[in-house]
Amino acid sequence: MTAHTPAPHHHPDPAVLVDYAAGSLREPLALAVATHLWFCRACRDTVANAEAVGGALLAALPAAGDGDIGLAEVLALLDEPAAVAVAPRAPVAADIPGPLRHYVQGALPALPWRTTTKSLATVDLTTDVPGYRVRLLRIAAGAAMPRHTHRGTEVTVVLKGGYSDELGRFAPGDVAATDPAVAHQPMADADQDCYCLAVTDAPVRLVGWLGLLLNPFVRF
Numbered sequence: 148m149t150a151h152t153p154a155p156h157h158h159p160d161p162a163v164l165v166d167y168a169a170g171s172l173r174e175p176l177a178l179a180v181a182t183h184l185w186f187c188r189a190c191r192d193t194v195a196n197a198e199a200v201g202g203a204l205l206a207a208l209p210a211a212g213d214g215d216i217g218l219a220e221v222l223a224l225l226d227e228p229a230a231v232a233v234a235p236r237a238p239v240a241a242d243i244p245g246p247l248r249h250y251v252q253g254a255l256p257a258l259p260w261r262t263t264t265k266s267l268a269t270v271d272l273t274t275d276v277p278g279y280r281v282r283l284l285r286i287a288a289g290a291a292m293p294r295h296t297h298r299g300t301e302v303t304v305v306l307k308g309g310y311s312d313e314l315g316r317f318a319p320g321d322v323a324a325t326d327p328a329v330a331h332q333p334m335a336d337a338d339q340d341c342y343c344l345a346v347t348d349a350p351v352r353l354v355g356w357l358g359l360l361l362n363p364f365v366r367f
Protein backbone atom coordinates (compact mmCIF):
# COMPACT_ATOMS: atom_id res chain seq x y z
CA MET A 148 0.00 0.00 0.00
CA THR A 149 1.41 3.37 -0.89
CA ALA A 150 1.80 5.95 1.82
CA HIS A 151 -0.93 8.18 0.46
CA THR A 152 -3.49 5.40 -0.03
CA PRO A 153 -5.99 5.14 2.82
CA ALA A 154 -6.70 1.68 4.19
CA PRO A 155 -9.48 -0.12 2.29
CA HIS A 156 -12.99 -0.16 3.74
CA HIS A 157 -14.35 -3.19 1.88
CA HIS A 158 -12.57 -6.44 2.71
CA PRO A 159 -12.95 -10.09 1.67
CA ASP A 160 -15.05 -12.30 3.91
CA PRO A 161 -12.88 -13.64 6.78
CA ALA A 162 -13.64 -17.20 5.64
CA VAL A 163 -12.17 -16.32 2.25
CA LEU A 164 -8.99 -15.08 3.93
CA VAL A 165 -8.71 -18.37 5.82
CA ASP A 166 -9.16 -20.28 2.55
CA TYR A 167 -6.48 -18.11 1.00
CA ALA A 168 -4.11 -18.81 3.91
CA ALA A 169 -4.77 -22.53 3.48
CA GLY A 170 -3.96 -22.29 -0.22
CA SER A 171 -7.37 -23.62 -1.16
CA LEU A 172 -8.62 -20.78 -3.38
CA ARG A 173 -8.52 -21.19 -7.14
CA GLU A 174 -5.89 -19.05 -8.84
CA PRO A 175 -8.23 -16.27 -10.08
CA LEU A 176 -9.80 -15.75 -6.66
CA ALA A 177 -6.44 -16.02 -4.93
CA LEU A 178 -5.19 -13.31 -7.26
CA ALA A 179 -8.07 -11.03 -6.24
CA VAL A 180 -7.35 -11.65 -2.55
CA ALA A 181 -3.60 -11.14 -3.01
CA THR A 182 -4.30 -7.85 -4.76
CA HIS A 183 -6.46 -6.71 -1.85
CA LEU A 184 -3.75 -7.80 0.61
CA TRP A 185 -1.28 -5.61 -1.24
CA PHE A 186 -3.37 -2.64 -0.12
CA CYS A 187 -4.62 -3.92 3.26
CA ARG A 188 -2.43 -4.42 6.28
CA ALA A 189 -5.31 -5.61 8.48
CA CYS A 190 -6.11 -8.52 6.17
CA ARG A 191 -2.41 -9.34 5.76
CA ASP A 192 -2.32 -9.77 9.55
CA THR A 193 -5.42 -11.98 9.44
CA VAL A 194 -3.82 -14.19 6.79
CA ALA A 195 -0.56 -14.36 8.74
CA ASN A 196 -2.45 -15.44 11.86
CA ALA A 197 -4.37 -18.08 9.92
CA GLU A 198 -1.12 -19.38 8.47
CA ALA A 199 0.40 -19.56 11.95
CA VAL A 200 -2.58 -21.52 13.25
CA GLY A 201 -2.40 -23.85 10.26
CA GLY A 202 1.30 -24.39 10.83
CA ALA A 203 0.73 -25.17 14.49
CA LEU A 204 -1.96 -27.69 13.60
CA LEU A 205 0.37 -29.38 11.13
CA ALA A 206 3.14 -29.52 13.70
CA ALA A 207 0.74 -31.24 16.11
CA LEU A 208 -0.12 -34.02 13.65
CA PRO A 209 0.95 -37.47 14.83
CA ALA A 210 3.93 -39.05 13.12
CA ALA A 211 3.09 -41.16 10.11
CA GLY A 212 2.28 -44.78 10.68
CA ASP A 213 1.87 -47.48 8.06
CA GLY A 214 -0.70 -46.30 5.57
CA ASP A 215 -1.07 -42.91 7.18
CA ILE A 216 -0.22 -39.67 5.49
CA GLY A 217 2.78 -38.05 7.11
CA LEU A 218 3.69 -34.49 7.78
CA ALA A 219 6.03 -34.40 4.80
CA GLU A 220 3.23 -35.52 2.52
CA VAL A 221 0.85 -32.95 3.97
CA LEU A 222 3.40 -30.22 3.44
CA ALA A 223 3.96 -31.44 -0.10
CA LEU A 224 0.21 -31.24 -0.73
CA LEU A 225 0.16 -27.71 0.60
CA ASP A 226 2.83 -26.77 -1.89
CA GLU A 227 0.60 -27.79 -4.73
CA PRO A 228 -2.62 -25.76 -4.61
CA ALA A 229 -3.55 -23.55 -7.50
CA ALA A 230 -3.46 -20.45 -5.35
CA VAL A 231 -0.99 -17.85 -6.48
CA ALA A 232 1.93 -17.78 -4.13
CA VAL A 233 2.22 -14.04 -3.89
CA ALA A 234 3.76 -12.29 -0.95
CA PRO A 235 2.57 -8.71 -0.64
CA ARG A 236 5.44 -6.50 -1.60
CA ALA A 237 6.51 -2.98 -0.95
CA PRO A 238 5.17 -0.63 -3.59
CA VAL A 239 7.36 0.45 -6.48
CA ALA A 240 6.88 3.22 -8.96
CA ALA A 241 4.48 1.31 -11.23
CA ASP A 242 0.79 1.68 -10.49
CA ILE A 243 0.15 -2.05 -10.87
CA PRO A 244 -0.07 -3.91 -7.54
CA GLY A 245 2.66 -6.50 -7.05
CA PRO A 246 0.50 -9.63 -7.42
CA LEU A 247 -0.60 -8.52 -10.90
CA ARG A 248 2.89 -7.89 -12.24
CA HIS A 249 3.23 -11.57 -13.05
CA TYR A 250 0.39 -11.08 -15.55
CA VAL A 251 0.94 -7.60 -17.02
CA GLN A 252 3.91 -5.31 -17.28
CA GLY A 253 4.09 -1.57 -17.49
CA ALA A 254 1.93 1.26 -16.26
CA LEU A 255 -1.85 0.85 -16.16
CA PRO A 256 -2.69 3.43 -18.85
CA ALA A 257 -0.19 1.86 -21.28
CA LEU A 258 -1.61 -1.67 -21.24
CA PRO A 259 -3.18 -3.07 -24.45
CA TRP A 260 -6.72 -1.91 -23.65
CA ARG A 261 -9.52 -3.30 -25.77
CA THR A 262 -12.43 -0.91 -26.07
CA THR A 263 -15.77 -2.52 -25.22
CA THR A 264 -18.01 0.52 -25.01
CA LYS A 265 -17.37 4.24 -25.09
CA SER A 266 -16.72 4.23 -21.36
CA LEU A 267 -15.30 0.76 -20.77
CA ALA A 268 -12.07 -0.91 -21.85
CA THR A 269 -10.66 -4.25 -20.75
CA VAL A 270 -7.45 -6.26 -20.73
CA ASP A 271 -7.78 -10.02 -20.40
CA LEU A 272 -5.35 -11.75 -18.06
CA THR A 273 -4.51 -15.34 -18.77
CA THR A 274 -4.85 -17.98 -16.12
CA ASP A 275 -4.90 -21.73 -16.52
CA VAL A 276 -8.15 -22.14 -14.64
CA PRO A 277 -11.13 -22.84 -16.93
CA GLY A 278 -14.49 -21.26 -16.12
CA TYR A 279 -13.12 -17.95 -14.88
CA ARG A 280 -12.51 -14.66 -16.63
CA VAL A 281 -9.86 -12.44 -15.18
CA ARG A 282 -9.70 -8.93 -16.55
CA LEU A 283 -8.60 -5.45 -15.81
CA LEU A 284 -11.34 -2.88 -16.34
CA ARG A 285 -10.93 0.79 -17.13
CA ILE A 286 -14.08 2.84 -16.57
CA ALA A 287 -13.84 6.36 -17.99
CA ALA A 288 -13.90 9.20 -15.47
CA GLY A 289 -17.48 10.11 -14.57
CA ALA A 290 -18.96 7.29 -16.66
CA ALA A 291 -21.66 4.90 -15.50
CA MET A 292 -21.45 1.27 -16.47
CA PRO A 293 -24.63 -0.29 -17.84
CA ARG A 294 -26.74 -1.68 -15.02
CA HIS A 295 -26.02 -5.39 -14.91
CA THR A 296 -26.32 -8.60 -12.96
CA HIS A 297 -24.13 -11.67 -13.11
CA ARG A 298 -24.91 -15.27 -13.91
CA GLY A 299 -22.22 -16.21 -11.47
CA THR A 300 -20.04 -14.39 -9.01
CA GLU A 301 -17.96 -11.32 -9.74
CA VAL A 302 -15.16 -10.19 -7.46
CA THR A 303 -13.79 -6.72 -8.13
CA VAL A 304 -10.78 -5.02 -6.59
CA VAL A 305 -10.20 -1.33 -7.28
CA LEU A 306 -6.62 -0.64 -8.37
CA LYS A 307 -6.72 3.09 -9.04
CA GLY A 308 -9.39 5.77 -8.94
CA GLY A 309 -12.74 4.79 -7.52
CA TYR A 310 -16.42 4.19 -8.18
CA SER A 311 -19.75 4.19 -6.41
CA ASP A 312 -22.76 1.95 -6.79
CA GLU A 313 -25.71 0.68 -4.78
CA LEU A 314 -23.28 -1.14 -2.47
CA GLY A 315 -21.27 1.94 -1.52
CA ARG A 316 -18.11 3.75 -2.51
CA PHE A 317 -15.07 1.78 -3.61
CA ALA A 318 -11.51 3.13 -3.56
CA PRO A 319 -8.12 1.49 -4.19
CA GLY A 320 -7.89 -1.89 -2.47
CA ASP A 321 -11.62 -2.17 -1.84
CA VAL A 322 -13.21 -5.51 -2.73
CA ALA A 323 -16.76 -5.99 -4.02
CA ALA A 324 -18.28 -9.43 -4.43
CA THR A 325 -21.57 -9.66 -6.30
CA ASP A 326 -23.75 -12.62 -7.13
CA PRO A 327 -26.80 -13.12 -9.38
CA ALA A 328 -29.08 -11.45 -6.82
CA VAL A 329 -27.28 -8.13 -7.14
CA ALA A 330 -27.94 -5.70 -9.98
CA HIS A 331 -25.64 -2.74 -9.80
CA GLN A 332 -24.55 0.24 -11.81
CA PRO A 333 -21.03 1.35 -10.95
CA MET A 334 -20.22 4.99 -11.68
CA ALA A 335 -16.58 6.04 -11.84
CA ASP A 336 -15.35 9.04 -9.89
CA ALA A 337 -15.44 12.19 -11.96
CA ASP A 338 -11.80 13.19 -11.49
CA GLN A 339 -9.98 10.19 -13.02
CA ASP A 340 -10.45 6.89 -14.83
CA CYS A 341 -11.19 3.95 -12.54
CA TYR A 342 -9.08 0.80 -12.90
CA CYS A 343 -10.24 -2.50 -11.40
CA LEU A 344 -9.33 -6.16 -11.36
CA ALA A 345 -12.46 -8.21 -12.08
CA VAL A 346 -12.76 -11.97 -11.63
CA THR A 347 -15.97 -13.52 -12.90
CA ASP A 348 -17.00 -17.15 -13.05
CA ALA A 349 -19.72 -16.51 -15.64
CA PRO A 350 -20.48 -13.68 -18.10
CA VAL A 351 -22.33 -10.65 -16.82
CA ARG A 352 -25.86 -10.00 -18.05
CA LEU A 353 -27.10 -6.51 -18.77
CA VAL A 354 -30.53 -5.49 -17.52
CA GLY A 355 -32.85 -2.68 -18.56
CA TRP A 356 -33.52 -1.40 -22.04
CA LEU A 357 -29.84 -0.83 -22.76
CA GLY A 358 -29.22 -4.40 -21.76
CA LEU A 359 -31.84 -5.64 -24.17
CA LEU A 360 -30.07 -3.77 -26.94
CA LEU A 361 -26.53 -4.71 -26.01
CA ASN A 362 -26.76 -8.22 -24.62
CA PRO A 363 -26.44 -10.02 -27.96
CA PHE A 364 -23.33 -8.04 -28.77
CA VAL A 365 -21.58 -7.21 -25.57
CA ARG A 366 -20.01 -9.61 -23.18
CA PHE A 367 -17.84 -7.78 -20.75
Ligand SMILES: [Zn+2]
Binds near residue numbers: 157159187188190191
Ligand atom coordinates in the same frame (compact mmCIF):
# COMPACT_ATOMS: atom_id res chain seq x y z
ZN1 LIG B 1 -8.63 -6.00 4.05
